[in-house]
Amino acid sequence: MQQEIIHYLKQAQGYISGEDISRELKISRAAIWKYMQELRKDGYEIVAVPHLGYQLKGSPDKLLPQEVHFGLKTKVMGRRIFHHETLASTMDTAFRLGVEGEKEGALVVAEGQTKGKGRLGRSWSSPKGKGIYASLILRPQLSPVMVPQLTLLTAVAVCEAIRNAVKAPATIKWPNDILIDGKKVAGILTELSAEMDRVRFVVVGLGINVNTPLNVLPEAATSLKHVSQKHIDRVGLLQEVLLKFEQWYESAKRQGFGPVILEWKKYSSMLGKRVRISDQSGTVEGIAVDLDESGGLMVQSDDRSIVKCISGDVITLR
Amino acid sequence: MQQEIIHYLKQAQGYISGEDISRELKISRAAIWKYMQELRKDGYEIVAVPHLGYQLKGSPDKLLPQEVHFGLKTKVMGRRIFHHETLASTMDTAFRLGVEGEKEGALVVAEGQTKGKGRLGRSWSSPKGKGIYASLILRPQLSPVMVPQLTLLTAVAVCEAIRNAVKAPATIKWPNDILIDGKKVAGILTELSAEMDRVRFVVVGLGINVNTPLNVLPEAATSLKHVSQKHIDRVGLLQEVLLKFEQWYESAKRQGFGPVILEWKKYSSMLGKRVRISDQSGTVEGIAVDLDESGGLMVQSDDRSIVKCISGDVITLR
Numbered sequence: 001m002q003q004e005i006i007h008y009l010k011q012a013q014g015y016i017s018g019e020d021i022s023r024e025l026k027i028s029r030a031a032i033w034k035y036m037q038e039l040r041k042d043g044y045e046i047v048a049v050p051h052l053g054y055q056l057k058g059s060p061d062k063l064l065p066q067e068v069h070f071g072l073k074t075k076v077m078g079r080r081i082f083h084h085e086t087l088a089s090t091m092d093t094a095f096r097l098g099v100e101g102e103k104e105g106a107l108v109v110a111e112g113q114t115k116g117k118g119r120l121g122r123s124w125s126s127p128k129g130k131g132i133y134a135s136l137i138l139r140p141q142l143s144p145v146m147v148p149q150l151t152l153l154t155a156v157a158v159c160e161a162i163r164n165a166v167k168a169p170a171t172i173k174w175p176n177d178i179l180i181d182g183k184k185v186a187g188i189l190t191e192l193s194a195e196m197d198r199v200r201f202v203v204v205g206l207g208i209n210v211n212t213p214l215n216v217l218p219e220a221a222t223s224l225k226h227v228s229q230k231h232i233d234r235v236g237l238l239q240e241v242l243l244k245f246e247q248w249y250e251s252a253k254r255q256g257f258g259p260v261i262l263e264w265k266k267y268s269s270m271l272g273k274r275v276r277i278s279d280q281s282g283t284v285e286g287i288a289v290d291l292d293e294s295g296g297l298m299v300q301s302d303d304r305s306i307v308k309c310i311s312g313d314v315i316t317l318r
Numbered sequence: 319m320q321q322e323i324i325h326y327l328k329q330a331q332g333y334i335s336g337e338d339i340s341r342e343l344k345i346s347r348a349a350i351w352k353y354m355q356e357l358r359k360d361g362y363e364i365v366a367v368p369h370l371g372y373q374l375k376g377s378p379d380k381l382l383p384q385e386v387h388f389g390l391k392t393k394v395m396g397r398r399i400f401h402h403e404t405l406a407s408t409m410d411t412a413f414r415l416g417v418e419g420e421k422e423g424a425l426v427v428a429e430g431q432t433k434g435k436g437r438l439g440r441s442w443s444s445p446k447g448k449g450i451y452a453s454l455i456l457r458p459q460l461s462p463v464m465v466p467q468l469t470l471l472t473a474v475a476v477c478e479a480i481r482n483a484v485k486a487p488a489t490i491k492w493p494n495d496i497l498i499d500g501k502k503v504a505g506i507l508t509e510l511s512a513e514m515d516r517v518r519f520v521v522v523g524l525g526i527n528v529n530t531p532l533n534v535l536p537e538a539a540t541s542l543k544h545v546s547q548k549h550i551d552r553v554g555l556l557q558e559v560l561l562k563f564e565q566w567y568e569s570a571k572r573q574g575f576g577p578v579i580l581e582w583k584k585y586s587s588m589l590g591k592r593v594r595i596s597d598q599s600g601t602v603e604g605i606a607v608d609l610d611e612s613g614g615l616m617v618q619s620d621d622r623s624i625v626k627c628i629s630g631d632v633i634t635l636r
Contacts, residue, residue: 148463194462
């Protein structure tokens with residue numbers, strides 16, 4: 001009901017009477033008063049003027065379900081939101097929900113993380129109320145070997161969402177980072193639970209440095225606020241990410257990952273550059289020449305042979 | 319302590335006195351008497367003769383930890399056993415243990431399963447006390463895309479174990495079945511939990527029709543007892559499977575999956591034959607010509623093009 005009241009107040013121009021709310025939402029005046037108290041506790045600035053009624057003057061800078069759902073254009077993605085003030089990691093919470101059978105599109109969001117995860121066991125700086133830390137549960141009809149493509153798809157969606165919402169020239173660094181001016185502004189994680197031939201569920205995780213002060217970020221990172229020199233609306237950005245993700249996800253269901261790969265190449269910060277990629281099996285150095293259908297980066301080494309890299313740490317050399 | 323007593327009785331030739339047991343295992347005579355009662359309840363046939371002591375005359379036909387551990391030659395695989403009379407599925411129980419952090423080599427065994435799992439959501443007939451239904455937890459340092467090779471490795475281990483323990487001409491049908499005389503005698507399942515670049519854990523599941531009567535099996539299946547016309551020792555077979563698996567697993571860690579693939583080809587029932595393979599993306603028909611390093615089956619279709627199949631249902635046509 002809080003969500004309905006907030007959406008009603010948001011839609012209203014100016015004041016709206018308790019009678020109207022009562023009639024529209026079919027709750028008593030006393031109940032309305034009680035809900036307003038609760039909403040104020042959540043950080044909503046609601047004024048009440050005798051004979052005029054209620055007016056919403058300000059919303060909290062939080063990724064609350066009622067905020068994200070207001071104006072959200074997706075059909076499935078983010079339609080169910082588990083919002084937490086603080087979590088160890090949205091990945092772990094979402095993975096547990098996946099094991100318990102939570103449906104596709106469910107989104108776990110935290111204002112802050114105490115053990116935000118990066119790739120390869122690293123951490124992700126997650127100060128409270130500053131970034132977007134979210135994990136989406138998916139149940140795609142895919143073989144587990146196709147899951148790396150979902151990471152690329154997410155990178156494309158996040159890159160486009162940042163370009164649309166913030167007008168910043170975001171690029172993609174294979175396999176899972178979003179850069180602006182060569183500095184990391186967002187990262188994508190993918191975890192999966194699978195049988196041999198089919199995925200049971202995937203959790204796609206997202207960390208975006210939105211209004212994060214640079215002094216709490218690593219040297220090689222930046223934030224959208226720093227880049228654009230203004231405070232960024234986290235709710236609007238998350239809505240745009242969810243919408244872009246859903247559009248690409250639906251496209252991939254219909255026509256495969258081909259169009260995603262093409263779009264990925266457009267935003268790549270790496271193709272044509274000299275790179276060094278290290279993983280468990282060793283180090284490859286050469287020119288990043290292409291991305292293949294399975295999400296592997298094709299690197300041409302100095303002896304002209306082409307090596308396909310499926311994971312690893314990348315350094316762009318020049 | 320039950321395990322120690324059973325192993326002590328098994329090692330003994332003939333009767334062994336309560337005094338000896340008491341001294342050797344450092345427990346009281348009264349405690350020994352209590353354990354003997356419990357062991358008899360588990361199905362052990364233990365006789366006690368005044369002035370002579372105890373003798374083990376018979377062990378239950380069960381995959382109890384003390385049975386499997388007696389004479390087990392592995393270092394890691396099966397060293398911890400979770401034995402159940404009945405489970406819905408050893409896969410589900412092992413997967414939950416994996417999520418909770420259970421270590422590599424832990425084995426979940428059930429005498430019977432009520433919802434034994436086959437591939438692609440099918441069931442596996444699991445009558446009580448007749449087959450081997452077991453799931454092994456692994457924590458390999460692998461990229462998720464390498465996990466199909468673990469299925470092949472397990473197939474090789476099971477095929478060899480059956481050949482050694484039962485002297486039956488087992489062959490491998492890609493990707494996960496063991497056949498004798500063209501009929502299915504064992505199946506292998508693999509489930510995984512993974513991050514983008516690395517596996518968190520894998521559960522390898524095994525169903526073997528050991529002493530299973532044909533009338534509870536599907537048409538296309540057989541059992542080791544039927545093939546060899548004698549009752550098969552399930553404990554001995556499971557020990558052999560665990561040993562072969564551990565040897566191949568260690569080999570793969572040291573030198574990769576190359577030797578596994580070679581061995582796999584030796585036992586393949588399919589290479590050189592005409593096959594039809596169906597999966598979500600369609601149907602491929604042609605000659606199965608090779609297995610590649612990633613575990614994919616290479617099929618040469620009639621237009622001479624080579625298609626790599628990574629999963630699917632296979633029918634051998636002739």
